[in-house]
Amino acid sequence: MGSSESKIWVFVEHRQGQLIEVGLELVQKALDLGRQAKWKVAAVLVGHHVSALAEEILTYGVNEVLMADDPLLKDYCNQAYAKTLATAVRHNQPEIFLLGATAMGMDLGPRLAAKLRTGLSAHCIDLELTDAGELLAVVPGWGGSIMAKISCLRTRPQMATVKPGVFDLPQSGQPRGRIITLDPVVDTKDITYRIVEVEREEVQQSDLDTAEVVVAGGWGVGAAENWKLIQDLASVLGGAVGATRPAVDEGWAEEKQMIGTSGRTVKPKLYIGVALSGHMHHMVGIKNPDLMVGINQDRTAPIFTHCDIGLVGDFKEILPKLITAIKPFFDR
Amino acid sequence: MRIIVCLKSVPDPKHWNKLKLDPETKTLIREGIPSTINPLDKNALEEALRLNEKQGGEVIVISMAPLEMIPVLQEALAMGANRAVLLSDRAFSGSDTLGTAYVLAEAIKAIGNFDLILCGNETIDGGTAQVSAQISEFLDVPNLMFVSQIEYSPGLPFKVRSQIELGYRVVEIAPPMVLSVVKEINEPRYVTMMNILAAEEKEIQVWTSEDLNLTEPCVGLADSPTQMADLFIPERGRNAEMLDQDAEIQAKELADRLHRLGFC
Ligand SMILES: Cc1cc2nc3c(=O)[nH]c(=O)nc-3n(C[C@H](O)[C@H](O)[C@H](O)COP(=O)(O)OP(=O)(O)OC[C@H]3O[C@@H](n4cnc5c(N)ncnc54)[C@H](O)[C@@H]3O)c2cc1C
Ligand SMILES: Cc1cc2nc3c(=O)[nH]c(=O)nc-3n(C[C@H](O)[C@H](O)[C@H](O)COP(=O)(O)OP(=O)(O)OC[C@H]3O[C@@H](n4cnc5c(N)ncnc54)[C@H](O)[C@@H]3O)c2cc1C
Numbered sequence: 001m002g003s004s005e006s007k008i009w010v011f012v013e014h015r016q017g018q019l020i021e022v023g024l025e026l027v028q029k030a031l032d033l034g035r036q037a038k039w040k041v042a043a044v045l046v047g048h049h050v051s052a053l054a055e056e057i058l059t060y061g062v063n064e065v066l067m068a069d070d071p072l073l074k075d076y077c078n079q080a081y082a083k084t085l086a087t088a089v090r091h092n093q094p095e096i097f098l099l100g101a102t103a104m105g106m107d108l109g110p111r112l113a114a115k116l117r118t119g120l121s122a123h124c125i126d127l128e129l130t131d132a133g134e135l136l137a138v139v140p141g142w143g144g145s146i147m148a149k150i151s152c153l154r155t156r157p158q159m160a161t162v163k164p165g166v167f168d169l170p171q172s173g174q175p176r177g178r179i180i181t182l183d184p185v186v187d188t189k190d191i192t193y194r195i196v197e198v199e200r201e202e203v204q205q206s207d208l209d210t211a212e213v214v215v216a217g218g219w220g221v222g223a224a225e226n227w228k229l230i231q232d233l234a235s236v237l238g239g240a241v242g243a244t245r246p247a248v249d250e251g252w253a254e255e256k257q258m259i260g261t262s263g264r265t266v267k268p269k270l271y272i273g274v275a276l277s278g279h280m281h282h283m284v285g286i287k288n289p290d291l292m293v294g295i296n297q298d299r300t301a302p303i304f305t306h307c308d309i310g311l312v313g314d315f316k317e318i319l320p321k322l323i324t325a326i327k328p329f330f331d332r
Numbered sequence: 333m334r335i336i337v338c339l340k341s342v343p344d345p346k347h348w349n350k351l352k353l354d355p356e357t358k359t360l361i362r363e364g365i366p367s368t369i370n371p372l373d374k375n376a377l378e379e380a381l382r383l384n385e386k387q388g389g390e391v392i393v394i395s396m397a398p399l400e401m402i403p404v405l406q407e408a409l410a411m412g413a414n415r416a417v418l419l420s421d422r423a424f425s426g427s428d429t430l431g432t433a434y435v436l437a438e439a440i441k442a443i444g445n446f447d448l449i450l451c452g453n454e455t456i457d458g459g460t461a462q463v464s465a466q467i468s469e470f471l472d473v474p475n476l477m478f479v480s481q482i483e484y485s486p487g488l489p490f491k492v493r494s495q496i497e498l499g500y501r502v503v504e505i506a507p508p509m510v511l512s513v514v515k516e517i518n519e520p521r522y523v524t525m526m527n528i529l530a531a532e533e534k535e536i537q538v539w540t541s542e543d544l545n546l547t548e549p550c551v552g553l554a555d556s557p558t559q560m561a562d563l564f565i566p567e568r569g570r571n572a573e574m575l576d577q578d579a580e581i582q583a584k585e586l587a588d589r590l591h592r593l594g595f596c
Binding site for chain 2: 015078079082102103104106107109110111113114115117118119120121122123136139140141142144145146147148149150151152153154155192193194195196197198199200201213236237269270280283284290291292293294299304305306307308309310311312313314317318321322324325326329330
């Protein structure tokens with residue numbers, strides 16, 4: 001088995017021949033942390049026929065790609081993946097091991113941490129590194145109404161799963177690292193279930209993820225026919241529509257439009273929250289926009305403590321007027 | 333079939349506005365907040381009951397919690413579980429997910445053979461979604477998360493459907509195993525007064541660390557690998573400049589600002 005000098009490892013997922021963004025976002029964060037601690041960074045890639053992906057990851061600036069390439073690792077199985085990764089970790093002893101809080105990462109992370117008898121911080125929304133090399137992971141509890149900083153002092157590696165969308169994607173450039181191939185350690189006995197069917201919906205990125213403008217509507221919108229006003233405002237600004245949980249529960253918006261602890265994290269430049277109260281469960285899903293605007297008929301609504309500009313009144317009156325006032329700027 | 337359902341008691345979300353932080357100790361004050369069964373654990377229990385209504389067998393609920401949580405377990409018995417085991421010991425308090433999973437796994441070993449362990453996929457309070465996978469690692473059995481359907485016919489492996497990003501997959505899997513369920517799997521049953529009365533006859537065993545074979549140092553606040561370094565209520569940070577005048581003026585003012593900032 002090849003030896004790794006890297007102290008920060010990032011598990012990078014792929015599906016259907018493509019790298020998953022959260023893995024790359026973690027690469028960027030790991031490179032930042034690595035610079036601070038003077039630690040090298042490795043991406044860990046597991047699958048079959050993945051060397052092209054390994055080459056691609058090198059262009060994002062990692063020092064090493066640790067690649068486990070084996071027919072038995074073709075389909076994701078936590079037994080096989082956790083064994084592969086645990087063996088590599090024991091051999092190389094990284095300080096930090098990060099995974100995305102995807103369906104796969106949330107399943108693999110805890111099994112791997114238990115195998116290694118180390119701590120795992122759950123779906124973090126931020127990571128800090130102390131000068132002593134200790135990772136502080138900011139994790140939401142009670143659906144985000146309270147945050148905890150979790151540390152893992154005595155056991156290694158310090159592990160965390162991180163929510164997609166909280167860190168920036170890395171720039172690609174000249175590859176400078178090397179690929180280290182991990183020896184196969186799994187055999188058929190390690191995999192005790194059989195996948196009989198996999199169904200994937202068309203991979204379509206929600207435009208919410210990349211939108212520069214997000215207009216989100218809440219329970220106060222009141223009825224499906226009023227939801228059109230939210231869509232109209234978003235469309236005149238060239239933005240995407242987001243929603244709170246009650247708006248999704250009412251069927252005005254789709255589940256994939258939900259922003260917050262159980263929904264997506266968005267990073268727009270402009271966020272406009274309409275007829276929503278500003279509950280923490282929703283607000284934690286909005287990362288540092290340049291401008292936050294709230295529209296609510298209740299001037300004491302908490303949304304106004306999250307915003308730079310607040311409009312008080314009935315959105316059914318305000319939105320049509322706002323749309324009318326915005327349109328001419330685009331017509332010029 | 334012997335099915336063990338892991339069940340966590342959580343503070344009732346209807347009362348979360350009463351949650352406060354002790355600014356000195358950075359601990360959570362949850363006084364006056366009643367406890368309830370974690371919602372997804374009710375789905376797990378419902379699924380266990382349905383499987384065994386067809387197959388026959390035993391449904392045992394286990395929970396690691398203080399003694400005050402006995403009424404919460406009674407609710408599970410009223411739903412139809414055959415018996416309950418409460419793991420209650422000062423030494424367990426403050427365990428992180430690894431410690432929690434280890435204690436639960438050792439309790440499951442002490443209960444004896446099982447076919448299926450059912451968990452909720454995550455809780456509404458800590459919500460790490462880590463405990464079920466870690467239980468399975470300690471027991472060295474396979475596990476599947478995000479389970480939305482369980483099909484069983486005698487003599488055949490289980491067919492388990494679970495959600496993955498943008499879709500689902502179906503796997504054939506044989507017991508013993510750990511499955512953690514999502515809310516789509518079923519609609520938990522209502523509990524009637526009759527059920528509640530009937531449940532009072534059922535047994536709740538209370539086990540302490542003495543009853544378990546705990547040899548690994550990962551249990552309790554001091555020995556858990558993860559530690560809570562800080563607990564805080566997220567800052568709101570901004571304080572809106574209010575444009576409250578009539579709708580027309582507010583709309584114009586906002587449109588102008590958005591224009592100046594380059595949004596339109
Ligand atoms: C474990 C858990 C996870 C959760 N995860 C999420 C999540 O990811 N995302 C999420 O959004 N929620 C989530 N929730 C729900 C969350 O707690 C709140 O209930 C929700 O965000 C509130 O939605 P809202 O602001 O749309 O509704 P409300 O809180 O009911 O607010 C409606 C607002 O509309 C205003 N209003 C009414 N009529 C008008 C009008 N005509 N004009 C202008 N204003 C008007 C009212 O003044 C009020 O402030 C979660 C809850 C739990 C328990
Ligand atoms: C704000 C906050 C953040 C936290 N962050 C972390 C973290 O990042 N890492 C970490 O290791 N710990 C963390 N913890 C501690 C963790 O919540 C506890 O260790 C807890 O025992 C595990 O609970 P959970 O709610 O996360 O369980 P989950 O893993 O979300 O629960 C999944 C299922 O496991 C079963 N289960 C869970 N706990 C029990 C139990 N006590 N008895 C019976 N069945 C159970 C249930 O079926 C449940 O549905 C955090 C706690 C708080 C309050």
